[in-house]
Amino acid sequence: MNKQKQRLVVIGNGMAGIRTLEELLKMSPDEYEITVFGAEPQPNYNRILLSPVLSGEMKFQDTVLNDWSWYEENNITLHVGKTVNKIDRVRCQVETEDGMVVPYDRLLIATGSNPIMLPIPGMNLPGVLAYRSIDDVEKMLAAAKTGRRAVVIGGGLLGLEAANGLSLQGMEVSVVHLCDWPMERQLDKVGGGLLKEALEKRGLKFYLSRQTEAILGDDKVSGLRFKDGEEIEADLLVMAAGIRPNIALAQSAGIHCERGIVVSDTMQTFDPKIYSVGECVQHRGQTYGLVAPLFEQAKVAANHLARYGRMRYEGSSVSAKLKVTGIDLFSAGDFNPGPGDEELLLQDSARGVYKKLVLRDNKLRGAVLYGETMDGPWYFQLMRDGTDITEMREHILFGQMHLGDSGRGGVSSVANMPDTAEICGCNGVCKGTIVSAIIDKKLFTLEEVRAHTKASASCGSCTGLVEAILANTLGGDYSAKSSKKAICACTESAHQDMPQAIRDLGAKNIPDLMRALQWKTPDGCHICRPALNYYLMTAWPGEYQDDSRSRFINERVHANIQKDGTYSVIPRIWGGVTSPAELRAIAEIAERHEVPTVHITGGQRIGLYGITKENLPKMWGELVEAGFVSGHAYGKSLRTVKTCVGSEWCRFGTQDSTGLGIKVEKMTWGSWTPHKFKIAVSGCPRNCAEATIKDFGIVCVDSGYEIHVGGNGGIKVRVTDFLCKVETEEQVLEYCGAFMQLYREQAQYLDRTAHWIERVGLAYVKQYIVDDAAGRVELYARFLESQRYSQDDPWKERAEGKDAHEFAALATVATKNEVQK
Amino acid sequence: MNWIQVGNLQDIPRQGSRVVKTATGEIALFRSVDDQVFALNNRCPHKGGQLSQGIVHGTRVTCPMHNWVIDLESGEAVAPDKGCAHRHEVRVAHGVLFLEVSDEVKGCK
Ligand code: SRM
Numbered sequence: 046m047n048k049q050k051q052r053l054v055v056i057g058n059g060m061a062g063i064r065t066l067e068e069l070l071k072m073s074p075d076e077y078e079i080t081v082f083g084a085e086p087q088p089n090y091n092r093i094l095l096s097p098v099l100s101g102e103m104k105f106q107d108t109v110l111n112d113w114s115w116y117e118e119n120n121i122t123l124h125v126g127k128t129v130n131k132i133d134r135v136r137c138q139v140e141t142e143d144g145m146v147v148p149y150d151r152l153l154i155a156t157g158s159n160p161i162m163l164p165i166p167g168m169n170l171p172g173v174l175a176y177r178s179i180d181d182v183e184k185m186l187a188a189a190k191t192g193r194r195a196v197v198i199g200g201g202l203l204g205l206e207a208a209n210g211l212s213l214q215g216m217e218v219s220v221v222h223l224c225d226w227p228m229e230r231q232l233d234k235v236g237g238g239l240l241k242e243a244l245e246k247r248g249l250k251f252y253l254s255r256q257t258e259a260i261l262g263d264d265k266v267s268g269l270r271f272k273d274g275e276e277i278e279a280d281l282l283v284m285a286a287g288i289r290p291n292i293a294l295a296q297s298a299g300i301h302c303e304r305g306i307v308v309s310d311t312m313q314t315f316d317p318k319i320y321s322v323g324e325c326v327q328h329r330g331q332t333y334g335l336v337a338p339l340f341e342q343a344k345v346a347a348n349h350l351a352r353y354g355r356m357r358y359e360g361s362s363v364s365a366k367l368k369v370t371g372i373d374l375f376s377a378g379d380f381n382p383g384p385g386d387e388e389l390l391l392q393d394s395a396r397g398v399y400k401k402l403v404l405r406d407n408k409l410r411g412a413v414l415y416g417e418t419m420d421g422p423w424y425f426q427l428m429r430d431g432t433d434i435t436e437m438r439e440h441i442l443f444g445q446m447h448l449g450d451s452g453r454g455g456v457s458s459v460a461n462m463p464d465t466a467e468i469c470g471c472n473g474v475c476k477g478t479i480v481s482a483i484i485d486k487k488l489f490t491l492e493e494v495r496a497h498t499k500a501s502a503s504c505g506s507c508t509g510l511v512e513a514i515l516a517n518t519l520g521g522d523y524s525a526k527s528s529k530k531a532i533c534a535c536t537e538s539a540h541q542d543m544p545q546a547i548r549d550l551g552a553k554n555i556p557d558l559m560r561a562l563q564w565k566t567p568d569g570c571h572i573c574r575p576a577l578n579y580y581l582m583t584a585w586p587g588e589y590q591d592d593s594r595s596r597f598i599n600e601r602v603h604a605n606i607q608k609d610g611t612y613s614v615i616p617r618i619w620g621g622v623t624s625p626a627e628l629r630a631i632a633e634i635a636e637r638h639e640v641p642t643v644h645i646t647g648g649q650r651i652g653l654y655g656i657t658k659e660n661l662p663k664m665w666g667e668l669v670e671a672g673f674v675s676g677h678a679y680g681k682s683l684r685t686v687k688t689c690v691g692s693e694w695c696r697f698g699t700q701d702s703t704g705l706g707i708k709v710e711k712m713t714w715g716s717w718t719p720h721k722f723k724i725a726v727s728g729c730p731r732n733c734a735e736a737t738i739k740d741f742g743i744v745c746v747d748s749g750y751e752i753h754v755g756g757n758g759g760i761k762v763r764v765t766d767f768l769c770k771v772e773t774e775e776q777v778l779e780y781c782g783a784f785m786q787l788y789r790e791q792a793q794y795l796d797r798t799a800h801w802i803e804r805v806g807l808a809y810v811k812q813y814i815v816d817d818a819a820g821r822v823e824l825y826a827r828f829l830e831s832q833r834y835s836q837d838d839p840w841k842e843r844a845e846g847k848d849a850h851e852f853a854a855l856a857t858v859a860t861k862n863e864v865q866k
Numbered sequence: 867m868n869w870i871q872v873g874n875l876q877d878i879p880r881q882g883s884r885v886v887k888t889a890t891g892e893i894a895l896f897r898s899v900d901d902q903v904f905a906l907n908n909r910c911p912h913k914g915g916q917l918s919q920g921i922v923h924g925t926r927v928t929c930p931m932h933n934w935v936i937d938l939e940s941g942e943a944v945a946p947d948k949g950c951a952h953r954h955e956v957r958v959a960h961g962v963l964f965l966e967v968s969d970e971v972k973g974c975k
Pocket residue numbers: 605606607613615644645646647648649650651652678679684685721723738739756757758759760761797
């Protein structure tokens with residue numbers, strides 16, 4: 046027997062309404078015959094992403110959450126572009142503006158909110174827009190094409206995102222705000238001040254503590270007048286003065302409303318057949334304007350609609366982030382300390398970092414982070430869990446990293462993971478496998494776990510988790526790593542000891558160094574030998590003889606071994622700029638050697654794949670002849686200097702990023718570093734060369750060059766820290782050389798700059814590179830000195846016969862008794 | 867016995883390796899820091915990496931592909947990894963290298 050399905054009608058095709066349906070379909074896909082009404086003509090999209098669409102970082106298509114086909118696949122009847130204007134609670138039906146009538150058994154109101162349009166004269170002029178829908182964004186984009194000046198009323202989250210977007214679209218933007226500082230609901234005065242400064246640097250203009258009296262214009266907006274009489278011009282005016290729950294429809298149906306539609310903990314309105322979720326609701330006196338709480342509400346509503354009747358919504362605490370690329374800001378909870386509350390503060394103006402934590406009874410109540418927000422989610426978690434932070438109080442401001450990977454946070458979170466949770470993504474190792482290996486094989490150290498399970502043996506990004514699992518499984522037995530770790534099993538010595546030891550002992554080669562430090566093995570292993578080779582090379586430039594036997598194959602032959610034993614070859618393309626002649630040369634060489642794959646690399650050069658080892662010297666010879674410098678393509682050394690086209694071509698370019706990139710590459714190529722080193726130069730803050738995820742990134746601005754350091758785009762993405770700004774290309778070269786030298790002298794072998802900076806702190810690097818001018822000049826000089834010995838072209842040497850034995854077979858045995866040599 | 871003269875000791879660099887090509891595949895000859903010579907199939911028991919391209923240390927070689935360590939005397943992977951690269955006999959007489967190419971599997975349990 047087919048029971049007649051109940052009918053569910055949803056008013057509002059937005060984020061909360063559709064999320065409720067998604068949750069419902071997961072739990073009970075066949076419960077209802079579903080009809081959705083949406084006033085907007087688009088399918089359900091992610092409103093949050095309107096800001097990136099406005100700034101040009103995304104397209105509308107990228108924001109669509111559920112395409113038309115999703116509705117079809119789930120048998121949902123969708124009416125878009127239709128506004129419901131009546132709910133008849135007696136007949137249990139809804140009616141649309143154009144007369145359509147649909148009955149319901151259950152109704153879900155998810156009408157969101159409306160932007161507040163301040164009742165100022167001139168409000169209805171063309172050119173005055175709200176910021177709520179994709180329609181608004183499209184209008185703004187159109188206005189940005191023709192108009193020059195934009196004014197945004199409201200300096201809250203939305204207002205600033207609108208202002209930033211319009212400014213990136215090339216408009217001159219002013220922000221008018223009632224309060225003394227922007228985002229006063231999320232930030233305290235200091236944080237707000239920092240934000241204002243950063244936005245001013247990007248070209249926004251602020252009119253603070255100002256009230257608008259009238260919007261000016263005859264047939265379209267032309268400006269506005271403040272209460273104090275001052276007038277400013279505007280071709281576009283965006284109202285971002287707040288939102289108001291959209292309750293008119295519910296109100297007219299006699300559903301109890303205050304500021305919002307009042308709902309219970311089960312998301313039901315006073316009419317139990319009618320549910321409501323999203324920005325339109327008021328729950329325990331609160332209304333919300335962010336998605337996280339709406340999603341929690343959606344879960345509860347779905348649970349009750351599916352007749353499980355188990356969950357209750359008890360309100361949410363919210364955290365906010367400003368989505369302006371390059372500005373890091375986080376706020377959560379109550380950040381204005383009340384009587385008896387304590388305040389923890391960290392302010393580092395030089396680094397542009399500000400952190401404030403508000404405590405009550407040793408628990409976190411609120412947080413404002415500016416400039417460094419990595420720990421935001423962690424603070425938020427501590428806040429929501431009501432964790433007693435007494436024990437971490439001393440370090441809490443420095444963030445979770447500071448408690449160590451095996452700190453409490455890690456331990457308790459791995460304890461809660463299921464056995465099936467994948468810990469090591471590289472090798473596909475689950476928690477259960479690690480735990481049973483630890484127990485069955487009586488493992489005790491990280492190295493043992495690596496050896497037996499392969500977890501954390503590849504990229505290492507899960508090391509912290511693996512250590513936490515060890516600690517958890519062994520209980521008190523596992524003592525976390527001592528601060529100094531031996532390089533490998535061949536020695537007691539640690540990486541940190543090496544530079545000093547080499548200098549004190551005057552050791553000039555690996556065997557001497559090993560003897561002096563009482564190495565336990567005759568000639569070390571594949572872990573310590575490459576490290577010692579590196580430390581010696583840095584200590585004695587020009588004097589030390591590189592030991593090719595202590596290098597991995599990719600550095601030994603300057604080509605990378607592939608899974609089938611062939612090699613890849615990547616000639617240097619200075620600053621990513623090439624020419625028809627160079628391309629032709631590469632093409633001819635590739636053809637001649639029947640290169641199976643030619644790939645444009647992620648580093649703006651051309652990779653040739655599938656070269657046999659015997660063929661390498663010949664191919665190099667030809668590349669050298671065609672004018673290519675090379676080598677180091679796979680070394681722990683300078684890799685590439687990516688550039689954009691810059692002021693030579695780009696309409697936004699402020700400096701010659703391409704030319705500067707080439708100069709930087711000519712200076713730095715051939716340098717050996719603790720790990721690979723990548724550089725990029727972008728011609729303007731749009732940053733097309735992705736300079737802010739490089740070890741050394743240069744972002745050109747009108748007044749000079751911003752220098753950013755310590756970025757990493759690899760296993761764990763780390764955005765660079767801003768080091769300083771300089772005015773000339775010469776200074777860029779000097780800072781670059783000095784920074785690389787500091788890294789070479791002070792980091793441990795296999796530290797990328799990101800790891801090194803995380804360990805020593807940016808302030809430490811600044812002290813050497815920015816504050817100490819004389820020291821910087823010396824570092825730079827030492828860098829240039831060592832470059833004198835390392836800018837030889839290894840391919841040239843090998844094409845000329847160096848290490849020829851590397852490339853030829855010793856003998857070929859054709860039949861069992863015959864040898865050809 | 868099937869000893870074949872394949873070259874001289876000094877043709878192989880210390881802590882290095884050279885390859886002998888045979889009808890049935892490559893054999894890698896390794897020379898340790900103290901001038902001992904070993905021969906293994908040039909195929910790592912893990913995923914076939916060319917052992918001749920690895921770093922030689924003590925009487926071991928580290929595979930260039932995923933860092934398995936292979937014992938040169940036995941051809942066995944060092945624990946906890948398991949597997950074996952077949953060993954061949956080599957002799958050095960007056961600096962001349964003789965290799966026994968044999969299909970018989972040696973050095974593997
Ligand atoms: C060739 C290239 C891929 C491509 O075809 O586009 C590439 C290929 C390899 N990368 Fe990469 N990476 C390439 C750009 C990148 C980039 C993008 C970039 O440089 O802008 C990144 C992220 C940026 C970064 O490093 O911060 C990148 C992050 C990595 C990582 C992770 C590094 C990290 O610190 O997290 C590894 C692993 C490692 O170095 O230990 C890696 C390792 C590798 C190795 C060497 C793996 C290996 O040992 O065999 C790959 C060699 C394949 C081969 O034989 O060519 N590759 N790799 C790119 C070479 C660019 C060039 O012209 O030099």
